[in-house]
Amino acid sequence: MSQDLHSYMDGLGAAARAAATTMAAASTAAKNQALMALARRLRESGPALAEANAKDLAAAAGLDAPMRDRLKLDAKTLATVAEGCEQIAAMPDPTGEITGVKRRPSGISVGQMRVPLGVFGMIYESRPNVTIEAASLAIKSGNACILRGGSEAIHSNKALAALVGDALAEAGLPREAVQLISTTDRAAVGRLITMPQFVDVIIPRGGKGLIERISAEARVPVIKHLDGNCHSYVDAEVDLDLALKVVDNAKTQKYSPCNATESLLVHAAQAAAFLPRIGAVFAAKGVEMRGCPRTLALLGPLAGARLAAASEADWGTEYLAPIISIKVVDSLDEAIAHINRHGSHHTDAILTTNHPNAMRFLREVDSASVMVNASTRFADGFEYGLGAEIGISTDKFHARGPVGLEGLTSMKWVVLGQGEVRG
């Protein structure tokens, strides 16, 4: 890395650290004022933003359609992110909450206060709307952030970051609370993730490979979202109609999200009754089924079904596509062991009418979200009522599953005394 880039990144870091102190002490009113000002400025700045976005789109002429689509900053996207800012302004302030204050035998009262983490670094794809989402979550949670968006969106992101700075200034808050890395030099990411003196946590978005690389190299904690190899398990005692509806939704409502079911487990006692029915649904929707031998024996007669024998690798694969692996199991124990071994600890569901089995599944499946009689597609910050989602964590440490504003906070201990001393 060049000395210039090193100095530039250290400058951003020091400014973020200073801004974080101010943001932590900022009033809820000031933070909400900045969010409302940002919403207004986003609505007012359509033409200027379109101009910046046009530069990015022109340079991205060679990219594929979905990527260009994500890069686009049109009136509809602007309206959505502006509304998002207003929604976050309307949410309760996550910081300042004091909980669990208890009097101790020594006379002191001890509780915990929720406070911002400090500075987070966010690394994300070429999606300009994420710039505003990250900025608004930083403002509301009283943190500072350093943003590194995909290089294809650099002009759009610079224009958006300028709006964020103006909105912060309008509310009397430091512009440096939200800073965009203005160079597209890749070495900047390497520095961002290795300056613990300035950055408290890194939130990467993107492919599994990128996130694994960042986690391996980071010198600060990473809220990481790896893959979602989610399971739906149909138990021996089950309402088959309910299971059919839920498993269909979990797999086919959308194929690309991380919370879509990728693997179906069916108890042997229900395999003959359930597999031909769900198989027909999948066949009609063009979903390829990769089954164990017992599954293939039951589905073989199905007209028009795309069937294949599942390999060992299939049990561990997140397809994000119209493909599902299917296995017949002989017990709840086998289902739980299979999920804990082959799953990605993201989201797994049991379909059952048996209460002890439901409770065992909830307790023993080691995943961020465990569900009974519901579609795995519900694993989402908005569906869970978090209001906003900064990411989804497949880790157990600090934050697990969908991460909202609270994931950007920490609890410090508060001791209230009247002159107590230790004996």
Added chain:
Amino acid sequence: MSQDLHSYMDGLGAAARAAATTMAAASTAAKNQALMALARRLRESGPALAEANAKDLAAAAGLDAPMRDRLKLDAKTLATVAEGCEQIAAMPDPTGEITGVKRRPSGISVGQMRVPLGVFGMIYESRPNVTIEAASLAIKSGNACILRGGSEAIHSNKALAALVGDALAEAGLPREAVQLISTTDRAAVGRLITMPQFVDVIIPRGGKGLIERISAEARVPVIKHLDGNCHSYVDAEVDLDLALKVVDNAKTQKYSPCNATESLLVHAAQAAAFLPRIGAVFAAKGVEMRGCPRTLALLGPLAGARLAAASEADWGTEYLAPIISIKVVDSLDEAIAHINRHGSHHTDAILTTNHPNAMRFLREVDSASVMVNASTRFADGFEYGLGAEIGISTDKFHARGPVGLEGLTSMKWVVLGQGEVRG
């Protein structure tokens, strides 16, 4: 690292991972039975343990007295750790708790369940009692652990680990829930902290240098306790008698703990009234005072005082000794800025009768424990009511300040449905 050691560590890791699954599903009754059995076996095994400990003490003949003292496993130490096991057995099970279940517009109910983290690795000094403390916390929290004690205690630790294994087996739980690294090869630590497939978190105890090195090299999260450069700040509005009592206790009740006050800040409005009084107390107890110029001017006339000019380095120093740095400040703002800049984010206290100042100090001082009118010496798991303490965290991520059983757990999301699907 030799291939043998690599295989040995991987074997421990795989066994721990398997045991963790069993421990996570173990009943509270079985975990408590193991803890009570361990307490009984510790009391019964005095002679055998004394024999093992004698080997360690003989080999440690060249060590200094405090180190030999910590290494000693006498009847009193055994009684204390046995009682500790019984106390942990009597505590509520931290796992299985389900909180915050709320119904969502979609019809699903969403809450969170507290579950064990999985496997923790603990690296500690040559203190055999820590082997039992770590084992008992692992058992109660439903985790598995891999222990690496100081090499000087290897015989004692092996004997204790055998007792733990017997107690687990007596309760029908896997011996592999608590494993001791039986080699003193240092490369074992390097492997322990870099096998995320088997170990979820590392808890190191020891000097700052060791913990920094482990944090730098670890490939899993580390609950780290660096230094405790704690401050007591005497505000402009204050009960001077109360402040005198508390500051005296915070500095002199014990010099070696991490929560002892190392730096005293005094508002200029109280400096002339307070400094000569506390200075006389410190002088009588032989505490060296390293002051700013204004402090020295006020304390100069004090008979028998050990005075020195504070250097810039003094503001950042954890003495763990009868030395204190003292600075006169002109405002609460200056006090807060000084603490956030020079402190170690461990524990800091304000002595004040002014409510807004107390609240600002609590909010704006960025430390794991913030206190009003109490001795910094209270920052401790037992004093906070956690019952047991696995360590103290100077981090913000996951666990902050004293870490009890809950610090060894994580919250997973629980979704209870009646066949809901996403639209």
